[in-house]
Each structure stands twice: as structure tokens, then as C-alpha cells.
Amino acid sequence: MPRLSxxxxxxVVLVRPRNPLNIGAAARAxxxxxxxxxxxxxxxxxxxxxxRSAVGASDLLNHAEEYKTLAEAVADxxxxxxxxxxxxxxxQQPVQRLDEQAGKTIRRQLQSARVAVLFGSEKIGLTNRDxxxxxxxxxxxxxxxxxxxxxxxAVAVCLYELARIEVEQSDPQPPVSEDEKPATAGTTEQITDxxxxxxxxxxxxxxxxxxxxxxxxxxLILHFKLQAYDAKLLLGMVRQIVWKLRQxxxx
Amino acid sequence: MPRLSxxxxxxVVLVRPRNPLNIGAAARAxxxxxxxxxxxxxxxxxxxxxxRSAVGASDLLNHAEEYKTLAEAVADxxxxxxxxxxxxxxxQQPVQRLDEQAGKTIRRQLQSARVAVLFGSEKIGLTNRDxxxxxxxxxxxxxxxxxxxxxxxAVAVCLYELARIEVEQSDPQPPVSEDEKPATAGTTEQITDxxxxxxxxxxxxxxxxxxxxxxxxxxLILHFKLQAYDAKLLLGMVRQIVWKLRQxxxx
Numbered sequence: 001m002p003r004l005s006x007x008x009x010x011x012v013v014l015v016r017p018r019n020p021l022n023i024g025a026a027a028r029a030x031x032x033x034x035x036x037x038x039x040x041x042x043x044x045x046x047x048x049x050x051x052r053s054a055v056g057a058s059d060l061l062n063h064a065e066e067y068k069t070l071a072e073a074v075a076d077x078x079x080x081x082x083x084x085x086x087x088x089x090x091x092q093q094p095v096q097r098l099d100e101q102a103g104k105t106i107r108r109q110l111q112s113a114r115v116a117v118l119f120g121s122e123k124i125g126l127t128n129r130d131x132x133x134x135x136x137x138x139x140x141x142x143x144x145x146x147x148x149x150x151x152x153x154a155v156a157v158c159l160y161e162l163a164r165i166e167v168e169q170s171d172p173q174p175p176v177s178e179d180e181k182p183a184t185a186g187t188t189e190q191i192t193d194x195x196x197x198x199x200x201x202x203x204x205x206x207x208x209x210x211x212x213x214x215x216x217x218x219x220l221i222l223h224f225k226l227q228a229y230d231a232k233l234l235l236g237m238v239r240q241i242v243w244k245l246r247q248x249x250x251x
Numbered sequence: 252m253p254r255l256s257x258x259x260x261x262x263v264v265l266v267r268p269r270n271p272l273n274i275g276a277a278a279r280a281x282x283x284x285x286x287x288x289x290x291x292x293x294x295x296x297x298x299x300x301x302x303r304s305a306v307g308a309s310d311l312l313n314h315a316e317e318y319k320t321l322a323e324a325v326a327d328x329x330x331x332x333x334x335x336x337x338x339x340x341x342x343q344q345p346v347q348r349l350d351e352q353a354g355k356t357i358r359r360q361l362q363s364a365r366v367a368v369l370f371g372s373e374k375i376g377l378t379n380r381d382x383x384x385x386x387x388x389x390x391x392x393x394x395x396x397x398x399x400x401x402x403x404x405a406v407a408v409c410l411y412e413l414a415r416i417e418v419e420q421s422d423p424q425p426p427v428s429e430d431e432k433p434a435t436a437g438t439t440e441q442i443t444d445x446x447x448x449x450x451x452x453x454x455x456x457x458x459x460x461x462x463x464x465x466x467x468x469x470x471l472i473l474h475f476k477l478q479a480y481d482a483k484l485l486l487g488m489v490r491q492i493v494w495k496l497r498q499x500x501x502x
Binding site: 021025028029031032033034058099140141142143145146147148149150152153154156157160161163164195198199201202203204216220223224225226227230233234236237240241243244245247248251 | 272276279280282283284285309350391392393394396397398399400401403404405407408411412414415446449450452453454455467471474475476477478481484485487488491492494495496498499500502
């Protein structure tokens with residue numbers, strides 16, 4: 001199984017975040033997807049304090065760096081990308097969709113340099129001034145009905161996509177256990193026989209219709225595309241039912 | 252620019268959710284990515300009430316459906332997929348990664364039938380009993396450092412991926428007859444019930460092992476991947492057998 005790519009050189013920048021829950025959620029998503037560098041620009045101080053003191057606040061949150069200006073926060077990054085909910089905004093910067101070029105471009109850049117991805121405040125997002133720090137803008141494609149994403153969720157989706165991309169090599173198939181191998185035709189036929197017997201004994205198959213039901217039952221069992229383990233299990237069940245029906249008949 | 256796919260037939264099922272913020276966040280992510288059907292199983296009532304009364308609670312949240320059991324919540328779905336944080340869990344069900352086959356499989360199924368994706372409670376996720384209702388399990392690939400995702404973020408990431416994928420339109424699917432459509436979870440559950448009844452009456456299930464056999468039988472029937480016609484046929488067979496066993500018991 002391919003391992004998740006490392007997002008070591010990725011810097012997540014929250015610009016003017018207010019809600020401690022959102023700051024915590026961003027940090028949690030980062031640790032889910034292997035990103036470590038969290039920076040905050042002009043965070044609302046009580047909110048940040050509260051996020052840090054929350055139960056289970058991560059190491060990552062405790063090591064978050066605070067900056068007064070966006071310029072300082074991205075100073076060591078070779079690529080700065082702002083996020084925007086608006087797709088066709090009339091802007092100086094080009095907008096790329098996360099699922100098209102944006103993710104790949106960022107990942108390629110990360111191989112040799114540090115990249116900052118900026119997320120704006122919950123209310124107004126990034127300003128045009130913030131955008132002016134960006135090489136280009138990134139848009140998460142959403143339904144037109146509701147383009148405004150929750151901050152923590154937007155961070156999670158971006159990081160998922162960035163972590164996902166490298167993972168495109170094909171997986172070697174894991175070896176299949178005996179139980180998972182397809183059942184043999186012999187076993188499926190035994191199941192079919194048992195089922196037919198049970199159906200005859202319970203009066204489902206009327207005299208004269210045996211031939212039709214035999215085909216019908218066999219086709220049914222084949223459709224199951226049974227694995228070896230399941231076939232053994234089913235055969236045992238069917239046989240027990242047949243046994244019970246016979247007992248009942250004898251009485 | 253490819254447009255977002257419609258996730259009209261997708262059902263997001265939250266199983267035993269507690270935190271109103273998470274329920275609200277799941278609903279918000281759904282509206283971001285064009286999914287509309289939210290169902291809750293055994294939701295913590297005060298949490299759900301609070302989520303509904305929150306400012307800006309969406310229409311989607313107000314139309315969310317509540318169920319007492321998972322079986323009822325997925326009864327009209329042809330494919331039921333559980334989410335799990337654990338990748339190599341020792342489970343009966345196969346686990347697929349969201350970024351590999353899982354997303355494509357779900358999207359393809361959505362073209363002809365309803366699909367349920369289940370998310371467990373914040374604390375313990377989905378139980379083995381919940382899993383026994385699932386055809387297979389879905390894993391969001393995460394860093395090994397922290398595999399546990401926030402509920403709302405997990406929903407957002409799954410829906411982003413499902414909306415993102417371009418399902419090959421090149422070969423138009425031939426129209427599928429009603430008989431060939433996948434059986435609904437409701438019908439397969441009826442078959443499971445009947446099989447269990449037959450197994451109980453024939454002494455295959457010993458007292459005290461009911462719970463284990465319930466999961467085992469449900470999983471077995473799910474493995475059959477029944478088409479609607481076959482499911483109807485099998486249900487009739489099972490019911491007749493049960494009827495006969497009852498007759499026998501009476502004597």
C-alpha cells in the first residue's frame with residue numbers, strides 16, 4: 001500500500017481566524033494528513049488561547065506560530081496560494097481548481113521548496129489585499145447552491161487532495177487467502193442440490209416443475225459468485241435445514 | 252471545466268451522532284457538494300434538537316430523517332458502505348481506500364441505485380454489528396500519526412472525493428431492467444431474517460449464539476450481491492422453508 005506523501009514543507013496559514021473550534025479543527029486535519037506547520041496571522045487572541053487550552057489540543061497547535069502580518073508569515077515560502085470560494089472572481093490572479101491543476105502544482109513545488117496555502121477568516125475569507133500576496137488562487141469545487149465551506153472542512157479537503165495525489169501508483173494486489181478464493185463448481189453444485197431438496201420437501205417445487213427449478217436454482221447460486229468460505233458456510237446451513245425437514249417428514 | 256456531479260441518490264447516514272456541531276457540519280458539507288439526503292440513526296436527541304435550532308441550520312438539516320435502527324435507515328439502498336479509520340482491520344468485509352476504488356464504485360452505483368454511506372459516532376465509530384449491514388468498508392487514507400478524523404471533516408472529504416471523480420461517460424450504460432437492478436438492503440434484510448429463522452428452527456443456531464449468527468448470516472447474504480429478481484426468488488424460497496419448518500413444529 002503506497003504511503004501517504006509527506007507534506008513536511010507545506011505551511012497552512014490561517015488569516016484572522018476567530019473561532020477556537022475552527023483553529024482546532026484545522027490543526028486536527030493537518031495531523032490527519034501529515035502536515036505540521038501551522039501559522040496564524042492576526043488571530044483573535046481569546047480564540048487562539050481557547051483553542052490551545054482545549055482538551056486534546058495537539059502538539060501541532062502548541063507549536064503554531066503567530067504573525068502580525070501575512071507578509072511575515074509567508075516570507076520563507078516559494079509559492080503562496082490563497083483559497084477562494086468564488087470560482088470566476090474578477091481578480092488579477094488566476095484561479096485553479098483543487099481537483100485539476102492546483103493540487104499537482106503545489107505537490108510538485110513542495111519537492112524543492114516551501115509552499116503556503118492561505119485560508120481566510122470565517123466571515124469574509126481572504127481580502128484582495130491578502131490575495132495580492134498570492135501567486136495564484138485555489139478553489140474547491142462546490143455546488144452552486146452553497147459555495148461557502150466551513151474553515152476546518154476546507155482545510156481537511158485541501159490536505160486530503162494534496163496527500164492523495166502522490167498516491168497514484170498502482171497497488172500490488174495483496175495475496176488472496178484460501179477462504180477468499182472463488183468456490184469450486186463442485187461445492188456450488190452441492191449447495192444447489194441441497195437447496196432443491198429443501199424446496200422439494202417444503203413444497204416450493206411442484207411436481208413437473210423440477211427441471212425448470214433446477215436450472216433456476218443453479219443460476220441463482222452461481223449469481224452469488226461465492227467465495228470458498230461462504231460456500232462452505234452456506235452448504236452447512238442448507239444441509240442442516242434439509243436434515244431438519246427430513247426429520248419432520250419422518251414423524 | 253467538468254461540472255460537479257449530482258449526488259442526488261446518495262444517502263449520508265450518521266449513526267448515533269451526539270455533538271450538534273458535528274451534525275450541523277455534516278449537513279453543511281453535504282450542501283457544499285450537492286448531496287441532500289441526511290439520515291440519523293439513534294441520534295442523541297438534545298444534540299439533534301440543538302443542531303436543528305442553530306442559526307443558519309439548513310433546510311437539509313430540517314429535512315433530515317430519523318430512524319431507530321440502521322436496517323430501517325438503509326432499507327431502500329442497494330449499496331451500503333461503512334466508513335472506518337482502520338485500514339487493515341481484521342474484518343469480514345473488504346476495505347477500500349477512498350482515493351482508489353471506493354469513490355468510483357460508489358459513483359457508478361449511484362447512476363442506477365441509491366447508495367448509503369455510514370459514519371459512526373464521534374467516540375467509537377461504527378460497531379461490528381453496524382458493519383454487518385455493509386457490503387464493504389471505506390477508508391480515508393490518513394497519516395499513521397493520527398488516523399482519527401473529525402466527523403464533519405470526514406464527511407466533507409468523502410463528499411469532495413465523490414463529487415470530484417469523473418465517471419467515465421464514454422460507454423453509456425445499457426438500460427438495466429428492474430429485475431437486474433441490485434436488491435435493496437430492505438429485501439436482503441428480509442432474506443437474512445428468514446434464513447435466521449430457518450436456522451433457529453432447524454437447530455443450526457444454538458441458544459446464546461444468535462448475535463454472532465445474525466452478523467454472519469447478514470454478511471453472507473450481502474456477499475451474494477443479489478439482483479432484485481434473484482432476491483425476490485430467494486426470499487420466496489426461504490419463506491416457504493420457514494413455513495414448512497413451522498408446520499413441522501406444530502405437529
